[in-house]
Amino acid sequence: MTEPAPTVVVVDDDAAVREALQNLLNSAGLKVQLFGSVQEFLIGKRPNGPSCLVLDVRLPGQSGLDLQDELARANIHLPVIFITGHGDIPMSVRAMKAGAVEFLTKPFRDQELLDAIQLALQRDRARRDQEQTVAALQRDFESLTPREREVMAHVVSGRLNKQIAADLGLSEITVKVHRGNAMRKMHARSLADLVRMADRLSRAPT
Amino acid sequence: MATTMRKTGIDIMGDMPWGTHVCLFYETKRDLLDTLVAYFKAGLEANEFCIWAVSEPVTVSDARKALRQGIPDFDKHLSAGDIEILSGKDWYLKGKKFDLKRVTGGWSEKLQHALAEGRDGMRVSGNAFWMKSKHRKEFSEYRHELDQSLAGQPMLVLCTYPLAASRAIDVLDMARAHQITIAGRNESSEMVETPELKQARQEIKKLNEEIEQRVIERTKKLAVLNEDLRRQVAEYARIERELRLSEMHSAEARRLTGTSSWNWNIATGQIRWSAEHIQIFGFDPRNGQPSFARAMENIHPEDRPELQQALQRAISEKTDFNQSFRLVLPDGSLKYCHTLGRPHVNERGELEYFGAVRDVTERRQAEEALQNAQLELARAARLTAMGELAASIAHEINQPLAAAVSNADAALRWLAKDAPDLARTRKSVERTIRDANRASDVIKRIRALLTKDKPEYAALDINEAIQEVLALLRSMLRSHDVSLKTELFHGLPPVRGDRIQLQQVVMNLVINGVEAMASVTDRSREIVVKSWVAGAGGIVVPVEDTGQGLDPVATERIFDPFYTTKPSGMGMGLSISRTIVEAHGGQMWALPRAPHGTIVQFSLPTSGGKRP
Secondary structure, eight states: OOOOOOEEEEEOSOHHHHHHHHHHHHHTTOEEEEESSHHHHHHSOOOSSSEEEEEESOOSSSOHHHHHHHHHHTTOOOOEEEEESSOOHHHHHHHHHTTOSEEEESSOOHHHHHHHHHHHHHHHHHHHHHHHHHHHHHHHHHTSOHHHHHHHHHHHTTOOHHHHHHHHTOOHHHHHHHHHHHHHHTTOSSHHHHHHHHHHHHHSOO | OTTOEEEOSOTTTOEEETTOEEEEEESSHHHHHHHHHHHHHHHHHTTEEEEEEEOTTOOHHHHHHHHHHHSTTHHHHHHTTSEEEEEHHHHHSGGGSOOHHHHHHHHHHHHHHHHHTTOSEEEEEEEGGGOOGGGHHHHHHHHHHHHHHHTTSSEEEEEEEETTTOOHHHHHHHHHHSSEEEEEETTEEEEEEOHHHHHHHHHHHHHHHHHHHHHHHHHHHHHHHHHHHHHHHHHHHHHHHHHHHHHHHHHHHHHHHTEEEEEEETTTOOEEEOHHHHHHTTOOGGGOOOOHHHHHHTBOTTTHHHHHHHHHHHHHHTOOEEEEEEEEOTTSOEEEEEEEEEEEEOTTSOEEEEEEEEEOHHHHHHHHHHHHHHHHHHHHHHHHHHHHTHHHHHHHHHHHHHHHHHHHHHHHHHHHSSSOOHHHHHHHHHHHHHHHHHHHHHHHHHHHHHHOOSOOOEEEOHHHHHHHHHHHHHHHHHHTTEEEEEEEOTTOOOEEEOHHHHHHHHHHHHHHHHHHTTTOOSSOEEEEEEEEEOSTTEEEEEEEEOSSOOOHHHHHHTTSTTOOSSTTOOSOHHHHHHHHHHHTTOEEEEEEOSSSOEEEEEEEEBTTSOOO
């Protein structure tokens, strides 16, 4: 499966800085999307491949930090790299706590930015991978019949077939058939595998 | 002389003037003697020389006897020669013949002699008993001659005639011939005056009264005049005192204010300087009044032509003049002076000037010190403002620097490719240079704002100056979440001023506006900087904010030093800004903005207008 090329989204109100970043990132082989303000970014189309945000902390109208908060609330998990002309410690602490990948002070070394971008893209990729795995599990889980899901829930909680049969008022044979179907449909290679899957599903957002 | 009255000693006559010729008709010898004794007694008492020419029936011894009885110290008078008793026969008819010339000459001689002896005059009595009708003619001539010689002389003559021996015609004749006729009869007398004498006497009396009246009046007038004079003298004394006091006051005022006065008569060229004036000009007042030319020598050569022109212009137009100049004193020290003059035409119709000179050196020095202090304060305020802006300014520098570095890095990367992308490399380098220059411009502007302290007046484009300073403030505006709008009128005429100071004003107004909006959360925070042409020869630059606005009290006071509505403000920004604008010949004021906020604006004359 070939994933789309990674895209770096740059939001900075200074046109010269925007241009310079685009130039630098292009020279490093990265695709770049430029925005002059948070509003423009929110209205604009977001890339669907792995991507990250390079944000100026101070932006007219809404600051980079505010945008970070807003994205988090909207459950948009874009890794953020902050760049600033005059960052102070409280500002960088807030940014990092909110999950920023890096906080760079202008002017920065190109490698620092590129490393931060690579790290951010990796994280995005990992997040995207994880999201895709959970999505597959959910698709599998949704293919189970209600009785199969019921039996699976008892199985992963460590109950024996005989106990499950008693709990659900079924014969032990019928429990075994449902259990075999669930294992097959979930593509579980072992009981342990199934337990892990159930755990992931329980933690995934619905 | 004619008015000098003599006591006649004869009651009925009283006092008579000199020159009176009296005719006395007597009835008895007794009457005659009584009358004549009284007559001579009065004469002797009044220092007159007396002559009694006796005739029948009286003898010389009768006369002497009667006189001795009637006058207590008669013998003393006689021996002193005060009185002479002659025989009438001998006197009138010497050699039995009446010689007119001899008789009248004799009287005259006696009178001269008496006057020479220091007597007041002469008193005579004669008897015409010797007169017979055959002598009538001579007698008439004599009487006439006697009257002639009596006129104007200090002499009294009493002629006696026996009434019994006189015929009626004689009496009438005598009475006509004499001024006064007295008839003595049995110790009583009657007096007949001629109308002329009566009139003369009345005239004299009237004259005397008039004179007396005039003397009284004159005395009164003199008293009034005297009083007037006394009053005038007192008034002069008072005026003099006041003048002295006034001169003292004015001298004191001149001394206190460092002012001196002068007076210059243009027609005569005469100049009077007050002592202070002479001292201000560096001369010794003991050497007298310096000449105009001499005084001009002490005026700074650079100021001399202008002063002379101002004087000439004022004189030719007869107007006031008002001129500042410098003095260079013999010791080389410099004085700043200001002179005022006012024309005046004197009573001779000559043009004069009255004027004052004031030594304003101290004030001038104070002004310079104040100006320096203001410059220093303005600079300090700039430094403070720049300090507050430091973070924003760092951002303004960092932005282009970051861009430059990124572009340079990109250039290296384009070059390092297996197939170097030269076009992109070139573009990157060009951008690097552009961005680096931008950073450098920012630094230049900041340096200009921080280091310059002496104002330099030059024609400048206010829009350009505004743009430059706004470029420094952009980041500050961004960090305060303030949007900036400009509505600058294209093609404004140039203004004359100091670029940095005017930029400081704009900076102060913008920072002020930003701070005024700190608490605004329910609407957009906006700064609008405008410029336009205002009337003839001026421009206006308003800076608007959307803050809370000012109450009327604050609107009045915001330009006062140390007045602030902000918790952290020093309160100097607007005060300094106004000082700068006023030094440029402009004005600064505040007004409310609708619906929110404040407009603080300043006007400046364009360079064609009034010089700052």
